[in-house]
Amino acid sequence: MQTQTIRTSPELQKEGLAVGKRIQFVAWVIIGMTVTVGTFASQSLLEGDWSFWIDWKDRRYFPILGVISYMLMLVSVQAACWIKARLPVGMTLCAVGINLWQWFERYVNWWGWFGYPMNELFPETVIPCAIAADCVLLLSRKLLLTYLFGAYAFALTFYPANWVMIAPFHQPIEALGQTLSLADYIGFSYVRSAIPEYLRMIESGTLRTFEGGALGPAIFFSGVVGIFIYAIFWWIGDQCTRNRWVKKI
Amino acid sequence: MANERAATVGAIDLSAIAEQIPKKEYFNNWRFYIYCILISLFYGACMLYQRAFAITKGIDYTSQDFQTYWMNLFWGITIMNVIIWTLTWGWIWYVYRDRHLEQLSPAEELKRWYSNWLLTLGVYAWCLVWAVFFVEQDGVWHSSMIRDTEFTPSHIFNFYLSWPIFINFGVAGLMLTRTRLPVMGKKWLLPLVMEVAWPIMFIPLIGENEWGHSAWILEEWFAAPLHWTFVPFAWAAVWFLGNGFDMFPRIAAVLKATYFGENCMSAAEAMENPEEATNPVHTLPGM
Numbered sequence: 182m183q184t185q186t187i188r189t190s191p192e193l194q195k196e197g198l199a200v201g202k203r204i205q206f207v208a209w210v211i212i213g214m215t216v217t218v219g220t221f222a223s224q225s226l227l228e229g230d231w232s233f234w235i236d237w238k239d240r241r242y243f244p245i246l247g248v249i250s251y252m253l254m255l256v257s258v259q260a261a262c263w264i265k266a267r268l269p270v271g272m273t274l275c276a277v278g279i280n281l282w283q284w285f286e287r288y289v290n291w292w293g294w295f296g297y298p299m300n301e302l303f304p305e306t307v308i309p310c311a312i313a314a315d316c317v318l319l320l321s322r323k324l325l326l327t328y329l330f331g332a333y334a335f336a337l338t339f340y341p342a343n344w345v346m347i348a349p350f351h352q353p354i355e356a357l358g359q360t361l362s363l364a365d366y367i368g369f370s371y372v373r374s375a376i377p378e379y380l381r382m383i384e385s386g387t388l389r390t391f392e393g394g395a396l397g398p399a400i401f402f403s404g405v406v407g408i409f410i411y412a413i414f415w416w417i418g419d420q421c422t423r424n425r426w427v428k429k430i
Numbered sequence: 431m432a433n434e435r436a437a438t439v440g441a442i443d444l445s446a447i448a449e450q451i452p453k454k455e456y457f458n459n460w461r462f463y464i465y466c467i468l469i470s471l472f473y474g475a476c477m478l479y480q481r482a483f484a485i486t487k488g489i490d491y492t493s494q495d496f497q498t499y500w501m502n503l504f505w506g507i508t509i510m511n512v513i514i515w516t517l518t519w520g521w522i523w524y525v526y527r528d529r530h531l532e533q534l535s536p537a538e539e540l541k542r543w544y545s546n547w548l549l550t551l552g553v554y555a556w557c558l559v560w561a562v563f564f565v566e567q568d569g570v571w572h573s574s575m576i577r578d579t580e581f582t583p584s585h586i587f588n589f590y591l592s593w594p595i596f597i598n599f600g601v602a603g604l605m606l607t608r609t610r611l612p613v614m615g616k617k618w619l620l621p622l623v624m625e626v627a628w629p630i631m632f633i634p635l636i637g638e639n640e641w642g643h644s645a646w647i648l649e650e651w652f653a654a655p656l657h658w659t660f661v662p663f664a665w666a667a668v669w670f671l672g673n674g675f676d677m678f679p680r681i682a683a684v685l686k687a688t689y690f691g692e693n694c695m696s697a698a699e700a701m702e703n704p705e706e707a708t709n710p711v712h713t714l715p716g717m
Contacts, residue, residue: 193689194689196453196454196689197689197690199454201682203458204681206459207548207552210552211548211551211674212671214559215558215671216667216670216671218562218667219667222660222661222664223665225569226658226660226661226664227653227657227658227661229652229653229657230651230653233652246653254664254665254667257665257668258671261672261675262671266675286563290563290566290567290570294481295573373573374573374575375652417665418668421669423620423672423676424619425621426620426705427618428618429618
């Protein structure tokens, strides 16, 4: 170790603290931006139409795809923040960031450019889910318990957290002699390339024989999937942030 | 005054040391904000152009209007990309490079951490934000329009402009860290390398994506497996987080050496042993 024996004045130390704060501030802004848009890109390309449209927020696929698509990156960020800095708020901050970005871009792009109404394309939220998972991590401080209960808490919270927003659009209405939901009616009114496949994929299979009862199994199934996703992406978050140096690339 | 900035120094020349210590004004974040504003003005103009001429001139590839308004723009952008890449990367690698990194003082290193690492990666991040913005515009476009060609208007600002630009700044940030900062002088930090290299895969994947779209109209189902190939490359944000967490200890060490007179590894030692130079244990209180 080389020793630098420079003794500095109190004024200089004060200046050093100010410089440190400035560097930290802009560094966290940059990291926050990157993690937010990275999470958004991952979620958007994975969940896609289920996130974009109110008539896709169904009882069978939405609870599962919603949980998976968000959990991937949120868990990695949570792992990085916890392992490297013991910050138990990584997942929640990331969830808040992505939610703000989603509202911004849906106003500017989807409503601003092509005029789809916000009632049709408001994003779901995972902030309560992230708070629940962060709390399990903070209180237990055990990875195994966080896998089991944190992931399950995230998944089980997802649909109830969004139900307040979605419920009004699941009311039945009669239009053109047909009984359909308000969400479906909005979907038919604003024609998109995403309608035909939606009808084929969602309104098929055993959903009708369950009389809408597929929601419960879907939520609990998302919890099972979530546990595995949690474990895998915690590991990825850990690996990606390790201090590794290589001589050649 | 220089003498007021450093009180007492043992055997080292006082005025020389005081001159080296950067004033806090150097770390004025307004530089970063101004870069972001300039980039936003440029991309804002691109967005307005897209909204003005995408529907009116960009629906039919075979029309003369499409060639005038969109293909000419595409070729202009492509040539601009090649020129900017060559100039930026060539200048950093061959001209701006510091060939005596082992002699760097902590004060100078701190300035470089701010300008060459933090702000460059900040601009990279801001360009990434805009690139994701244009990705979303592409989603809106394809939810409303039937695909024409791979040069459909939303792709020109998305695939061929905003992505190459953020890649340009990413590679520039990597090169600057390699050529201007001692810790990367002889070894590469894997999270930083991957943070830049991983999203470059978006560009080759355009080939896979467009090839798939030539066979199917998969916009009917946006979250199709054809789009899932892009997803893992968005996880590069976690590498970005790793880059930050791994480099912070060295920044803290040179900052404390500069302003608080604490010990830190010299530049020559950091070059030889970056693992130790970035070990957070050296920046913990009392260490």
